[in-house]
Amino acid sequence: MSIFPIFKKAPFFTEEEKLRIVNAIRQAEQQTSGEIRVYVESKNVYVDAMDRAAEVFYDLKMDKTDNRNAVLLYIAMKDKELVLFGDEGIYNQTGELYWNNAVKKMLKNFKEHHITEGVVQCILEIGQTLKEKFPYNKTNDKNELPDEIVFGN
Numbered sequence: 246m247s248i249f250p251i252f253k254k255a256p257f258f259t260e261e262e263k264l265r266i267v268n269a270i271r272q273a274e275q276q277t278s279g280e281i282r283v284y285v286e287s288k289n290v291y292v293d294a295m296d297r298a299a300e301v302f303y304d305l306k307m308d309k310t311d312n313r314n315a316v317l318l319y320i321a322m323k324d325k326e327l328v329l330f331g332d333e334g335i336y337n338q339t340g341e342l343y344w345n346n347a348v349k350k351m352l353k354n355f356k357e358h359h360i361t362e363g364v365v366q367c368i369l370e371i372g373q374t375l376k377e378k379f380p381y382n383k384t385n386d387k388n389e390l391p392d393e394i395v396f397g398n
Contacts, residue, residue, distance in 0.1 A: 257285050257322055262361040263394055269365040270392045273372020278379045279314040279335060280390040281368055282307060286397030289321035297321070298328035301397075308332055310389045314379045316371050318364065327351060329367070338378045347371065 258266070270281050284301045291297040298319035302308065307315040313334030320327050329344050336344070347367055354363025 269368040277375035279375030283318045284395045285320045287323050289324045294326040294328045298330040
């Protein structure tokens, strides 16, 4: 509980929206050894959003997956910044154009104020790509990273 309730920060997503995003992550990861995380904060403390996404990626130890196939979806809400940061295993198999197109699709939804829908669609599309490049292996696959959304400041 806050001492100053008038300064209480409004949540980025409703409980239902958070559940939709987490369920999309779980659905996407059921078909691949890849990992997807979503990190949302109010403002980017860096000038370059890619630098901030890289910092978050490494802070969350996403570079430690067995196949280097983790993907971070970084969003700075107030700054209206968005980055998809893929580890070397998935990035090397898809290339820059793939990631740029995925961001463009998400931005289209964001501009129409469909933020949750844009996030969910992006997660499911990335999940499909991860499935093609890193299929699920029932004998040795494990959930290497938590599925919950990470909220920064």
